[in-house]
Amino acid sequence: MTDLRTAEAATLLPTDTPGVVLYSGGFERLIADLRLGIEALGADEPFERLAIPPVISRALVERAGYAKAFPHLLGTVHSFTGTPAEWRELSGTPDWHREQRIGDLVLLPAACYPVYATLEGRELTGPARFAVSAHCFRQEGSAEPGRLRSFRMSEYVTAGTQAHCEDWRAAWLARVAEWLGAMDLKVSVEVADDPFFGRARKVFQAAQRAQELKYELRVEVADGLVQAIASANCHKDTFGTVFEFTADGEPGHTACAAFGLERIALALIHAHGPYPADWPQPVREVLTGAVAAGALR
Numbered sequence: 001m002t003d004l005r006t007a008e009a010a011t012l013l014p015t016d017t018p019g020v021v022l023y024s025g026g027f028e029r030l031i032a033d034l035r036l037g038i039e040a041l042g043a044d045e046p047f048e049r050l051a052i053p054p055v056i057s058r059a060l061v062e063r064a065g066y067a068k069a070f071p072h073l074l075g076t077v078h079s080f081t082g083t084p085a086e087w088r089e090l091s092g093t094p095d096w097h098r099e100q101r102i103g104d105l106v107l108l109p110a111a112c113y114p115v116y117a118t119l120e121g122r123e124l125t126g127p128a129r130f131a132v133s134a135h136c137f138r139q140e141g142s143a144e145p146g147r148l149r150s151f152r153m154s155e156y157v158t159a160g161t162q163a164h165c166e167d168w169r170a171a172w173l174a175r176v177a178e179w180l181g182a183m184d185l186k187v188s189v190e191v192a193d194d195p196f197f198g199r200a201r202k203v204f205q206a207a208q209r210a211q212e213l214k215y216e217l218r219v220e221v222a223d224g225l226v227q228a229i230a231s232a233n234c235h236k237d238t239f240g241t242v243f244e245f246t247a248d249g250e251p252g253h254t255a256c257a258a259f260g261l262e263r264i265a266l267a268l269i270h271a272h273g274p275y276p277a278d279w280p281q282p283v284r285e286v287l288t289g290a291v292a293a294g295a296l297r
């Protein structure tokens with residue numbers, strides 16, 4: 001029988017496949033607390049909440065450029081499209097999946113993608129703001145703590161003018177860094193680039209860095225292992241152009257602040273131990289949003 005103490009621990013349980021884990025009850029309570037904290041961080045902005053399923057239209061992901069940029073990470077959904085006679089031949093053989101064909105869905109790679117398509121054709125006269133949270137999938141090539149294939153991401157997303165998106169991203173970068181710091185995490189903020197596949201890789205990455213499109217908030221999640229636990233991104237007018245929405249008559253810009261829930265949890269567990277109930281009171285209060293991080297200054 002599990003004793004009470006073990007049941008409280010926030011832990012990940014490995015499965016038979018790398019990058020897919022099970023979560024203890026204690027871990028899920030920590031995730032629920034983190035969601036409260038993230039909600040409190042955004043409480044002063046009128047975000048529209050959208051619930052997002054873990055799959056997304058393949059056409060949309062192709063239009064958004066993800067399939068081209070990250071073919072190695074994208075999980076596609078295939079299914080059997082053959083005849084019953086063909087199935088009788090394949091069924092029960094090791095080759096049963098030979099006739100599987102790609103369909104119209106892929107696994108959602110980031111929580112914010114469905115949002116941009118909802119803006120298609122809109123002429124924004126003020127910023128649009130969305131709060132989303134979803135199970136995401138990326139076919140990661142390596143398994144280390146915090147590098148999951150199925151993981152949860154919460155995001156705040158905005159669309160509007162270039163000036164709005166740049167200011168918004170800067171404000172959110174500072175806000176998230178302050179929140180994480182107030183939970184006694186050692187955060188480094190770094191300009192990042194997305195690992196990118198294909199011939200244009202070096203040019204693309206250099207441009208991404210030079211334009212400071214992506215900032216990562218990096219924290220140690222296990223001994224000697226530092227990972228991005230959140231990011232603050234500007235996409236310029238990429239999605240405004242693809243999905244043809246405007247802000248004040250110009251192609252719309254977008255920005256997002258993304259929180260990797262498992263990684264934030266792992267960073268906290270690494271810093272404070274596996275029993276969240278025992279963590280210092282100020283850390284718990286900031287974690288759940290009961291006390292604003294700024295109030296501790």
Ligand code: ATP
Nearest residue numbers: 110146147148151228229230231233258259260263
């Ligand atoms: P963009 O919108 O620019 O495509 P994003 O901000 O939506 O990117 P990322 O910055 O790539 O997405 O990811 C956001 C956060 O999700 C990361 O900071 C990280 O915490 C978490 N994350 C990403 N990949 C993984 C993974 N393999 N396992 C666990 N968490 C992950």
Ligand code: ZN
Nearest residue numbers: 110112256258
């Ligand atoms: Zn995003």
